[in-house]
Amino acid sequence: MKQLKLACCSLLFLSCYGQSFAQDELPDIVKGFISHKVDLYIEEGGPQKLCDKKLERIPSTLCSEALACAAQSISGKGCDESTLKQTARQELKKPEFLNSALSNWMGQKTPFGFEFKTLDSEESGASVLGLTYDIDRAFFKGSEVKNTAKYIVEREGSFNASGTITNDSDKNPRNFLETKLTASQSYTTRIPVQSREFADQLTELVRAEAVACDYEGDSPPTECLEATAASQAQFNTTSEFLTSFQYLKGGLEAGYESDQKFDATQSTLGIFLYAQYEDWGTHSWAGKFKVTPSLRLAVNRINPNDDTPRALAGDDSSYYRVSGDVSVWMPLGTLYDRILVFTANYRHYSELDPSSIVKDTRLDSYNLRTFSLSGPNGLFVSYSSGKLPFDQQSDDVVALGFKTYFK
Amino acid sequence: MSWSSSNIAHAALYSFEKWDHDVSGISFKNAGEWSTDYLIGFAAGGSAEERKNKVEAHARKLDQVFKALFHASYEDDVDRAKAISAMAEVLGEPRKTMADLGEVADSAYKFRGEL
Numbered sequence: 176m177k178q179l180k181l182a183c184c185s186l187l188f189l190s191c192y193g194q195s196f197a198q199d200e201l202p203d204i205v206k207g208f209i210s211h212k213v214d215l216y217i218e219e220g221g222p223q224k225l226c227d228k229k230l231e232r233i234p235s236t237l238c239s240e241a242l243a244c245a246a247q248s249i250s251g252k253g254c255d256e257s258t259l260k261q262t263a264r265q266e267l268k269k270p271e272f273l274n275s276a277l278s279n280w281m282g283q284k285t286p287f288g289f290e291f292k293t294l295d296s297e298e299s300g301a302s303v304l305g306l307t308y309d310i311d312r313a314f315f316k317g318s319e320v321k322n323t324a325k326y327i328v329e330r331e332g333s334f335n336a337s338g339t340i341t342n343d344s345d346k347n348p349r350n351f352l353e354t355k356l357t358a359s360q361s362y363t364t365r366i367p368v369q370s371r372e373f374a375d376q377l378t379e380l381v382r383a384e385a386v387a388c389d390y391e392g393d394s395p396p397t398e399c400l401e402a403t404a405a406s407q408a409q410f411n412t413t414s415e416f417l418t419s420f421q422y423l424k425g426g427l428e429a430g431y432e433s434d435q436k437f438d439a440t441q442s443t444l445g446i447f448l449y450a451q452y453e454d455w456g457t458h459s460w461a462g463k464f465k466v467t468p469s470l471r472l473a474v475n476r477i478n479p480n481d482d483t484p485r486a487l488a489g490d491d492s493s494y495y496r497v498s499g500d501v502s503v504w505m506p507l508g509t510l511y512d513r514i515l516v517f518t519a520n521y522r523h524y525s526e527l528d529p530s531s532i533v534k535d536t537r538l539d540s541y542n543l544r545t546f547s548l549s550g551p552n553g554l555f556v557s558y559s560s561g562k563l564p565f566d567q568q569s570d571d572v573v574a575l576g577f578k579t580y581f582k
Numbered sequence: 583m584s585w586s587s588s589n590i591a592h593a594a595l596y597s598f599e600k601w602d603h604d605v606s607g608i609s610f611k612n613a614g615e616w617s618t619d620y621l622i623g624f625a626a627g628g629s630a631e632e633r634k635n636k637v638e639a640h641a642r643k644l645d646q647v648f649k650a651l652f653h654a655s656y657e658d659d660v661d662r663a664k665a666i667s668a669m670a671e672v673l674g675e676p677r678k679t680m681a682d683l684g685e686v687a688d689s690a691y692k693f694r695g696e697l
Contacts (some may be wrong), residue, residue, distance in 0.1 A: 191600055198632075217645055228608035288669035312665075327646075361638070364641070366646040366650040367650060368650045369650060369653075371653060374651065374652050374653035375694060377651055377652060378590065378693065380693050381590075381597035381598075383592070385592065385593035385596055385597065385599050385610050386588070386593075387585050388596075388608070388609055389611065390610075391611070392609075394607075395607040395609065403600065403606045406597045407600070407606065410597075410601040410651075411601075422642065422643075424635060447631075449635045451635065451636065451639050465604050467623050469632065469636065471629070471631060498628050500628060500631070501630050502624075502625035502632060503625065504624075506604045506605070508636075509607065514605055514608070514622070518625035520627040522629060541589075543628070545626050545628075546627070547627070549626060550620070551603075551613075551616040551617060551620040552615060552616070552620070557627075559626075559627055579594075
């Protein structure tokens with residue numbers, strides 16, 4: 176970090192003050208020679224090359240502009256300092272630079288999950304710089320509490336805190352901080368342990384497959400397809416002793432939610448249940464279509480203070496809220512060398528027995544449905560409609576309406 | 583170790599994820615760039631809790647596949663909870679890839695070929 180600051184300062188110093196010592200004392204022929212060499216250096220992309228090679232921690236645009244400016248100042252041509260300062264202001268505030276500086280300073284794993292993000296603020300119509308945090312700690316986790324032939328049963332207690340902080344909270348489009356304690360029990364399908372011969376055979380097959388499929392280009396060679404078919408045939412045999420892989424989880428959660436200034440706050444207490452089903456073969460309709468469905472249901476009692484949106488509308492009473500999240504994930508095969516997956520997600524939130532004030536202000540029920548075609552590296556097309564309660568909005572939510580993501 | 587077809591943990595992960603996602607024609611190199619959202623089967627628009635649960639399910643599935651089907655054992659100083667937690671940490675970060683997961687799997691498990 177020190178080196179980075181030093182390099183930034185040196186570049187700016189050189190570019191701003193190089194002019195003063197370069198020009199006055201030199202004969203014209205030397206000045207002309209220096210000027211010619213500097214022009215050549217800039218034309219050949221010298222500053223950019225030096226930045227890429229030696230000064231990669233400095234934002235590329237700022238680095239090359241500052242070096243070019245420094246070179247021009249030495250040759251007597253001078254440079255536009257205000258443009259350089261403007262570039263510095265912009266580049267040094269970019270999340271990419273700040274995150275990279277944070278990683279260099281604190282290591283790859285930043286404490287508290289700190290990350291800088293650019294957030295689009297609807298109110299101000301401009302982008303604001305936000306610092307997000309996400310702390311997820313388990314106090315007891317992953318130990319089996321019961322040994323059954325079908326399931327691995329585990330208990331877990333965890334603490335989670337997450338939120339986004341901006342310099343001016345009024346311009347924060349994600350002005351919501353959440354702290355949560357969860358106690359849960361989960362059931363994971365137990366995969367029967369296979370024989371040593373099975374394991375050895377599978378190990379050899381996947382080893383051969385990885386080597387045969389380590390090719391360049393888009394079309395897989397025959398040996399890759401053959402090796403893949405052989406290993407997949409071995410995996411397919413597992414469906415003889417395992418019909419499905421399931422993950423079930425239920426528990427209690429207690430939380431405290433607020434805005435950045437802690438003006439609007441509410442406490443929550445509730446129960447939840449999550450279930451995910453994956454057919455391990457073609458034992459059901461889900462297996463035949465390779466569909467993986469999942470479902471999360473929760474009921475929470477919410478106790479808001481006087482500054483929450485609902486209380487400001489005229490009802491500050493405690494209430495129960497039911498929420499559901501249903502997802503379907505289905506591979507569609509390959510189209511024009513692209514792996515395609517269809518996904519559908521439906522989220523629902525509704526207040527149980529809402530007052531007429533809450534109903535009239537339409538704060539009692541929210542739905543969001545999202546459909547997408549995606550691939551292993553992201554979305555291709557998405558369609559989303561509906562709305563979420565403010566305290567459930569996040570960066571993960573897909574833009575409303577149709578959107579394409581082709582580059 | 584970077585994503586390598588000669589690494590047995592990487593090979594096992596590559597092969598199983600292909601089978602699990604019903605894909606056959608993909609190079610080892612390109613599959614290394616698969617996003618974690620794709621690996622866990624996350625549906626766009628889903629909640630943060632949904633992602634967390636899918637991450638937990640997938641990490642547990644991989645642990646069992648490595649242990650029950652490949653007879654892998656845990657590396658020294660690694661147990662089931664630590665191995666699952668390390669894989670879940672990578673799977674929960676949408677910008678990470680299968681290659682990143684491979685690195686964690688290689689550090690947590692000893693496969694028969696490398697015993």
